[in-house]
Structure formats: C-alpha cells, structure tokens
Amino acid sequence: MKLPAHIAGLDEARDLPARPLHLAIGMFDGVHLGHRAVVEAAVASARNTRGLAAALTFDPHPSRLLRPDAPVCLLQPAGIRSRRLLAAGLDVVIAQPFTPEFAAVSAEDFLPNLLKALPELRTIYVGENWRFGRGRVGDVAMLNAEARKNGLRVFSAPRVNFDGEPISSTRIRVALREGRLDTVNALLGYTYCTDGVVKGGQQLGRTIGFPTLNVPWAPECAPRLGVYAVRIRRAVRTSDDTASWEGVANYGVRPTVADGETTPLLEVHAFETPPFDAGDHIEVEWCAFLRDERRFDGIEALRRQIDQDAAAARRFFAEQAG
Ligand SMILES: Cc1cc2nc3c(=O)[nH]c(=O)nc-3n(C[C@H](O)[C@H](O)[C@H](O)COP(=O)(O)O)c2cc1C
Numbered sequence: 001m002k003l004p005a006h007i008a009g010l011d012e013a014r015d016l017p018a019r020p021l022h023l024a025i026g027m028f029d030g031v032h033l034g035h036r037a038v039v040e041a042a043v044a045s046a047r048n049t050r051g052l053a054a055a056l057t058f059d060p061h062p063s064r065l066l067r068p069d070a071p072v073c074l075l076q077p078a079g080i081r082s083r084r085l086l087a088a089g090l091d092v093v094i095a096q097p098f099t100p101e102f103a104a105v106s107a108e109d110f111l112p113n114l115l116k117a118l119p120e121l122r123t124i125y126v127g128e129n130w131r132f133g134r135g136r137v138g139d140v141a142m143l144n145a146e147a148r149k150n151g152l153r154v155f156s157a158p159r160v161n162f163d164g165e166p167i168s169s170t171r172i173r174v175a176l177r178e179g180r181l182d183t184v185n186a187l188l189g190y191t192y193c194t195d196g197v198v199k200g201g202q203q204l205g206r207t208i209g210f211p212t213l214n215v216p217w218a219p220e221c222a223p224r225l226g227v228y229a230v231r232i233r234r235a236v237r238t239s240d241d242t243a244s245w246e247g248v249a250n251y252g253v254r255p256t257v258a259d260g261e262t263t264p265l266l267e268v269h270a271f272e273t274p275p276f277d278a279g280d281h282i283e284v285e286w287c288a289f290l291r292d293e294r295r296f297d298g299i300e301a302l303r304r305q306i307d308q309d310a311a312a313a314r315r316f317f318a319e320q321a322g
C-alpha cells in the first residue's frame, strides 16, 4: 500500500501502516531551524528502526479558536508547511483540526488519546519549551511522566538559539514585518519563499524599461512594504529543473502610480526575461531588503530609482556568489 504523505487529522490515522511511529509535535509554522532539530531527531530514529517519521501539526493555529480577536498570523499556508516538513525527511504529516473538542482535552488525557489514534506510537519529539493540553498546563516534565505510564519515550530537543536568543516563529514574524530579511533567512535556515500565479498588469513597467511579473498574494503575515532582491523559479517543477532568475521586486501599494491603493502587490522585475506569463505558478525567494517603498514626483524619478534598485540587487547577488 502506498503511504499517504498527508493525513487530515488523527481520526484518519488508521490508514497508517503498522510500523513503529516516531512523532514530532508542534505547529511548525515556518519550519525553522529549531523545528528542524525536533523533526530531524524523529527522522533519524525512524530510519534506524525501520519505523515511520511523522509530524502532528494543527489547522488552524490554536489562537484562531482561543484568541479569535487577535489570532497569530502565519508565516506560510498549511500546504507549504507540509511540503517543507516532508522535505525535511518526514514520511507523513498529520494535520489535526484544532476544534473546540480537541482544545478541551486535558493534559492528563492527551497521551492516552494520542495512543488510541496512533497505536504504533513509540517516541514523541518536541522542543523543551513545548506545552500541551487544555490551558497549556502540560510541560515536558509532565510529558515524560505520562509517557512512562503509557510505555512511550520522549525526546525533547534543547532550544536552538541564534545570536543568543531562542529561535521561534514569533521572532521570525516580527523580523519579517520589520524588513529584517537577513534575520528572517538566518532563523529559517533557508530563504523566505512565497508563491503565486502571475497576473497581467497595466504594462506601464514595460514602457519605463522595467517589465514586471505581477504576483497577487495575500499573506497572513505580510513582509515590510518595500523593494527586495529576489530569485524566481517555476513553483511546480521536476527535480532536474533547477532554472532560476534573479531580479528586483517591489512589494507595495505603488503610491506614485496608484493613488489610494491599499492592497499591496508583489511585482518582480527579472534581470533576464523569464519564460513566465499570466497564469504561470511561480515561486519567489526573498533574498534581501533594499529600501522602503516611496512616492516619487513622476515616473522619471521612479524609473531612475528602480535603475539604482536593480544595480543594488545585482551587487547583492554578486557579493553572495563571490
Ligand atoms: C524594483 C521596483 C521598485 C519600485 N518602487 C516603487 C516605489 O518606491 N514607489 C512606487 O510608487 N512604486 C514603485 N514601484 C512600482 C511601480 O510603480 C510599478 O512597477 C510600475 O508602475 C509598473 O506597474 P505595471 O507594470 O503593473 O503597470 C516599483 C517597482 C519595481 C519593479
């Protein structure tokens, strides 16, 4: 039987094959370096024991239910999170609906309930700061005690730090909003990446010498408005398709040409013309923040600035390559 890579909750987990299960638990928004320490421990043990490595994540983020007036804005949609978790070596991602019933399970009942749904469960992998159960009263000490009662093992990863501070999705969200892309990318351990389907624009860019691909995109956690050095590629590609194009992008409301616009648009100008057109699904890697978006006195001033932006982005890529 082919292994399902994605399971829509613990109720569906009966489809899993009967192999020893190594389960990493958490939200994993961003799949940052701290998350990967947890996930990779599960993957390594599963490989050594011919077991199965899985993650249990939640959908939506618990805050949507528990704090609906101020929910957490996610760095990436659930589908991308799943893909990144699988790319880290996991066999399966279980996306548990975070319902009122699930939220009401007490810390004491959490493991017995999990075992009912996942009878092959052997080891749980979490970070040392992980909390669980109603009111988040369960901590790793309690998890260890409960695991012993239920014949399970626990691996709790020490906190992964960067610049002396723990890495967390929250820290990455703040850096992204502030345009600190170097921090975002360092904490993620890969380049922040989004995707979208190219849409036709007003073609004004072409007339000023900077044709752009417009990539409509409505993130929960939006980056700072401004100009970025980016790399684009086809979103759905075969493993031997390594083609990518460097360029410069504006993520903003274009005050110079679109007075009163409030919905930000992502526009990418690639240095070499890429083979993409309206309707193509592309991926955008956000490599560096260059400057804030501004209103210019006319198209010519904007054109001169974009010329400088493109030069700055080229310098960035040249330095990176060298
Ligand atoms: C690198 C780059 C930087 C940009 N910076 C600004 C800016 O600071 N202010 C602004 O109003 N528009 C800015 N724009 C957006 C342009 O106004 C927009 O690309 C142009 O109007 C063409 O849009 P269209 O091809 O969709 O018609 C920038 C675009 C690019 C590609």
Ligand SMILES: Nc1ncnc2c1ncn2[C@@H]1O[C@H](COP(=O)(O)OP(=O)(O)OP(=O)(O)O)[C@@H](O)[C@H]1O
Binding pocket: 025, 026, 027, 028, 029, 033, 034, 035, 037, 038, 072, 125, 126, 127, 128, 129, 130, 131, 157, 158, 159, 160, 161, 166, 167, 168, 169, 170, 171
């Ligand atoms: N820096 C880290 N080092 C090791 N483990 C981590 C780290 N950050 C999170 N984890 C663990 O990874 C799993 C998923 O983490 P989760 O997404 O819940 O936390 P987070 O990244 O701190 O997010 P947030 O900032 O939104 O609370 C949990 O088991 C958590 O304990």
